[in-house]
Amino acid sequence: MTQESSHTMNATTAPTTGRPLLEVTDLEVSFHTQNGIVNAVRGVSFSLNAGESLAIVGESGSGKSTSATAIIDLLPGTGKVTGGSIRLDGTELVGISRAEMEAIRGSQIGYVPQDPMSNLNPVWNIGFQVMETLLANGIAKSRKEAEAKAIQVLQDAGLPDAGKRLRQYPHQFSGGMRQRALIGIGLSSQPKLLIADEPTSALDVTVQRVILDHLNTLTRELGTSVIFITHDLGLAAERAEKLVVMYRGQVVESGPSREILANPLHPYTQRLVAAAPSLASRRMQAVKSHENVAIAAPTAALDLTLIERAEQREEAATAASPIISLRDVTKQYKIRTGGFKTELFTAVDKVSFDVHPGTTTAIVGESGSGKSTIAKMVLKLEDVTAGNVLVDGTDVTAIRSAKDVLAFRRRVQPVFQDPYGTLDPLYNIAQTIAEPLVVHGVGTAKERTARVRELLDQVSLPVSTMSRYPNELSGGQRQRIAVARALALKPDVLVLDEAVSALDVLVQGQILNLLTELQSEMGLSYLFITHDLAVVRLVADSVCVMKSGQIVESATTDEVFDSPREQYTKDLLAAIPGAGIELGA
Amino acid sequence: MAWYFFRRVLQMIPVFIGATFLIYFMVFALPGDPVLAMFGDKTPSPAIVAELRAQYNLDKPFIVQYLLYLGGLFTFDFGTSFSGRPVSDLLASAFPITFKLAMLAIAFEAIAGIAIGLFAGLRKGKLFDASALVVSLLLISVPTFVIGFVLQYVFAVQLGWVNATVGQGAPLKDLILPAIVLASVSFAYIVRLTRTSVSDNLGADYVRTATAKGLSRGRVVRVHVLRNSLIPVVTFLGTDIGALMVGAIVTEGIFNIKGVGGTVYQAIIRGEGPTVVSFVAVMVIIFMVANLLVDLLYALLDPRIRYAK
Numbered sequence: 051m052t053q054e055s056s057h058t059m060n061a062t063t064a065p066t067t068g069r070p071l072l073e074v075t076d077l078e079v080s081f082h083t084q085n086g087i088v089n090a091v092r093g094v095s096f097s098l099n100a101g102e103s104l105a106i107v108g109e110s111g112s113g114k115s116t117s118a119t120a121i122i123d124l125l126p127g128t129g130k131v132t133g134g135s136i137r138l139d140g141t142e143l144v145g146i147s148r149a150e151m152e153a154i155r156g157s158q159i160g161y162v163p164q165d166p167m168s169n170l171n172p173v174w175n176i177g178f179q180v181m182e183t184l185l186a187n188g189i190a191k192s193r194k195e196a197e198a199k200a201i202q203v204l205q206d207a208g209l210p211d212a213g214k215r216l217r218q219y220p221h222q223f224s225g226g227m228r229q230r231a232l233i234g235i236g237l238s239s240q241p242k243l244l245i246a247d248e249p250t251s252a253l254d255v256t257v258q259r260v261i262l263d264h265l266n267t268l269t270r271e272l273g274t275s276v277i278f279i280t281h282d283l284g285l286a287a288e289r290a291e292k293l294v295v296m297y298r299g300q301v302v303e304s305g306p307s308r309e310i311l312a313n314p315l316h317p318y319t320q321r322l323v324a325a326a327p328s329l330a331s332r333r334m335q336a337v338k339s340h341e342n343v344a345i346a347a348p349t350a351a352l353d354l355t356l357i358e359r360a361e362q363r364e365e366a367a368t369a370a371s372p373i374i375s376l377r378d379v380t381k382q383y384k385i386r387t388g389g390f391k392t393e394l395f396t397a398v399d400k401v402s403f404d405v406h407p408g409t410t411t412a413i414v415g416e417s418g419s420g421k422s423t424i425a426k427m428v429l430k431l432e433d434v435t436a437g438n439v440l441v442d443g444t445d446v447t448a449i450r451s452a453k454d455v456l457a458f459r460r461r462v463q464p465v466f467q468d469p470y471g472t473l474d475p476l477y478n479i480a481q482t483i484a485e486p487l488v489v490h491g492v493g494t495a496k497e498r499t500a501r502v503r504e505l506l507d508q509v510s511l512p513v514s515t516m517s518r519y520p521n522e523l524s525g526g527q528r529q530r531i532a533v534a535r536a537l538a539l540k541p542d543v544l545v546l547d548e549a550v551s552a553l554d555v556l557v558q559g560q561i562l563n564l565l566t567e568l569q570s571e572m573g574l575s576y577l578f579i580t581h582d583l584a585v586v587r588l589v590a591d592s593v594c595v596m597k598s599g600q601i602v603e604s605a606t607t608d609e610v611f612d613s614p615r616e617q618y619t620k621d622l623l624a625a626i627p628g629a630g631i632e633l634g635a
Numbered sequence: 636m637a638w639y640f641f642r643r644v645l646q647m648i649p650v651f652i653g654a655t656f657l658i659y660f661m662v663f664a665l666p667g668d669p670v671l672a673m674f675g676d677k678t679p680s681p682a683i684v685a686e687l688r689a690q691y692n693l694d695k696p697f698i699v700q701y702l703l704y705l706g707g708l709f710t711f712d713f714g715t716s717f718s719g720r721p722v723s724d725l726l727a728s729a730f731p732i733t734f735k736l737a738m739l740a741i742a743f744e745a746i747a748g749i750a751i752g753l754f755a756g757l758r759k760g761k762l763f764d765a766s767a768l769v770v771s772l773l774l775i776s777v778p779t780f781v782i783g784f785v786l787q788y789v790f791a792v793q794l795g796w797v798n799a800t801v802g803q804g805a806p807l808k809d810l811i812l813p814a815i816v817l818a819s820v821s822f823a824y825i826v827r828l829t830r831t832s833v834s835d836n837l838g839a840d841y842v843r844t845a846t847a848k849g850l851s852r853g854r855v856v857r858v859h860v861l862r863n864s865l866i867p868v869v870t871f872l873g874t875d876i877g878a879l880m881v882g883a884i885v886t887e888g889i890f891n892i893k894g895v896g897g898t899v900y901q902a903i904i905r906g907e908g909p910t911v912v913s914f915v916a917v918m919v920i921i922f923m924v925a926n927l928l929v930d931l932l933y934a935l936l937d938p939r940i941r942y943a944k
Contacts, residue, residue: 219939
């Protein structure tokens with residue numbers, strides 16, 4: 051893993067136009083931890099010319115963010131640059147004083163952070179936060195000038211009626227609007243270089259695309275060089291000319307994006323390319339459109355899964371009566387609108403669909419579309435306002451006695467998004483998995499332990515995991531535990547609410563494969579809720595696309611991907627990162 | 636905002652009635668007969684006892700006593716203490732002193748506590764932070780009267796910088812030392828609260844973004860760390876205003892201050908319903924007003940609350 055696979059046009063060599071804008075050579079970053087020094091970045095080199103874009107790709111912990119934050123000396127905690135050099139326009143940035151760095155931040159290097167929800171100070175209005183940037187970087191001399199410029203900055207960032215919004219606070223903005231404001235702030239002083247750290251990973255796909263398009267336009271107009279940090283290879287290849295692939299603190303491959311994507315040299319990059327759901331889905335598309343063309347190399351287990359699934363779908367199409375059936379289900383919430391007045395908000399509006407035994411139905415939609423509310427109603431965690439939720443023919447609303455509710459819960463189990471928040475940190479893994487068994491009074495202590503071993507085996511975790519605690523496990527391992535816990539009672543139905551959304555691509559692929567295997571082994575039915583259409587193709591038999599509480603399109607997965615009927619579905623499909631990339635099949 | 640204020644004031648009414656009712660009931664339920672107690676060992680004539688009972692409404696059923704008292708409150712008649720002085724006189728002499736003392740204490744703990752907490756939070760793990768933690772832990776664990784006697788001995792008796800006890804009319808300079816003693820425990824909590832809050836906020840994403848925008852370190856701390864960190868501190872200060880007004884009994888005892896604490900203590904011993912309830916009623920009002928002020932300040936600091944419906 052130590053040698054760097056290089057493509058013909060090496061990213062680290064300066065082209066003919068002269069000195070590159072940014073030159074990072076042999077960068078070393080280490081953190082002090084209780085277990086000694088951890089070298090998070092080891093000998094990283096890359097360079098970037100004026101007006102160019104570069105993406106650093108890798109999974110969490112690969113050092114991609116650390117490398118980028120080292121450039122503007124914003125390393126978290128005990129992080130320190132311990133070697134190498136970072137040159138901006140020929141000026142060394144490593145080891146300069148705090149004041150010198152303050153002069154460079156904002157005005158020469160802009161920064162767009164990852165999570166728009168936490169990166170604006172909640173107690174100051176948006177205008178203030180833009181204006182102070184302009185004043186600090188000497189772009190505006192007076193408050194009045196700053197205000198006028200701030201309106202301009204926000205308008206350029208794509209915020210309509212910025213003048214009125216200046217006095218609004220972050221909590222009054224949607225995620226997309228906040229990210230626009232942050233992009234505006236990052237570009238407000240017209241820096242030469244912009245570092246965008248996963249700038250849209252917290253946003254819905256359609257919003258993501260609009261914002262990235264806009265960022266593209268802005269930086270091209272201003273001639274700004276951009277460094278994208280991302281875990282999404284599809285997004286990276288689509289948005290950046292150059293790619294730097296990082297793994298465990300080192301650069302394993304770098305070069306022009308398209309070249310790397312078409313012909314990944316390093317085994318890790320090959321795995322990444324194979325695992326990216328957006329790209330796998332795209333390959334599937336390619337295979338389907340030229341039936342006779344064999345896949346260049348069936349690199350990925352995912353590709354095989356895709357093909358298998360397509361075959362299985364044919365069989366599953368004519369199944370027995372549905373295990374879950376929603377009939378005109380509506381959910382309304384009361385919202386206080388000030389004073390004693392309340393208003394009814396319809397989260398789910400007359401939704402009907404079926405899930406057949408042994409199949410997967412995916413519900414796709416953006417945040418606020420009502421998809422998670424459906425999950426809660428199927429799980430009987432929320433009451434239904436109108437309509438019927440039938441599980442195996444029984445209306446869940448009619449299940450009242452504590453005993454019947456327990457019996458119902460035995461059959462329908464959830465797996466939620468956040469593998470960090472859904473496992474009790476004070477329970478070890480054996481206790482966590484055995485808890486449903488204890489609650490439902492299943493078996494003796496000995497039998498329960500045996501069952502836990504069996505379940506761990508099913509989710510491919512070693513038995514030694516039993517005595518460990520959630521904080522000792524990775525995100526993927528935790529999500530396996532969550533799946534094992536859901537399976538403990540041998541349910542018929544799993545409700546998977548964004549169950550793979552928080553995971554790295556490679557891990558995501560593993561969990562999806564695990565779910566598919568478990569389904570064919572045990573005949574489970576899945577209600578799969580996600581915002582990510584790319585993932586849907588890998589797991590779902592049929593898809594319901596939701597928008598503002600209603601199902602706008604409902605069909606088999608192939609129909610939705612091959613011939614979407616609704617414009618909204620087409621928008622969603624087009625927004626999958628990497629959808630615009632041509633694969634040199 | 637106006638609606639928010641109005642709703643908060645409305646909420647005060649049931650709280651006020653409930654609190655006074657409970658206190659009145661508790662004083663009523665105290666064992667012993669307050670009228671007989673007035674005469675000590677002597678046995679008064681039944682006629683005088685009956686007359687006194689009638690004078691203080693003690694012959695009527697409990698609920699009538701309470702309603703008569705409550706009715707009096709609305710006409711600013713707080714009743715008469717057993718010594719014959721109107722309760723309003725007692726209130727007028729005790730509250731200003733305690734109020735002065737409490738305000739001095741609040742000012743001390745807010746200014747010194749936040750400043751020290753801020754520096755400790757910014758230098759987490761360094762010597763200053765470690766010493767702040769040790770001193771604050773010491774202040775929290777040592778009882779107030781020990782701190783009181785020690786400071787009194789050192790600064791008044793040994794060094795002679797201040798008077799050992801508070802003189803007539805409670806001049807401000809005499810109150811400084813008692814105020815520091817009174818504030819000591821809360822001061823320690825504020826140091827710790829501010830420190831934790833500041834060091835948490837330093838790690839917040841928006842602070843990193845503020846730095847990335849090119850702001851100087853000083854401005855980042857002033858504008859983006861301090862204001863956000865003050866939100867929990869202000870909440871604590873608010874509840875503390877009430878606690879300081881009420882909790883001054885020990886400190887008032889050490890420094891011989893004729894404030895609320897001592898007066899209420901005496902009244903409880905004598906079973907003087909109207910006096911106790913009147914003092915408590917004023918305390919309840921102070922408590923509620925302080926809390927309202929804090930919530931308004933809170934809304935000022937945090938727009939999320941200001942705009943929440």
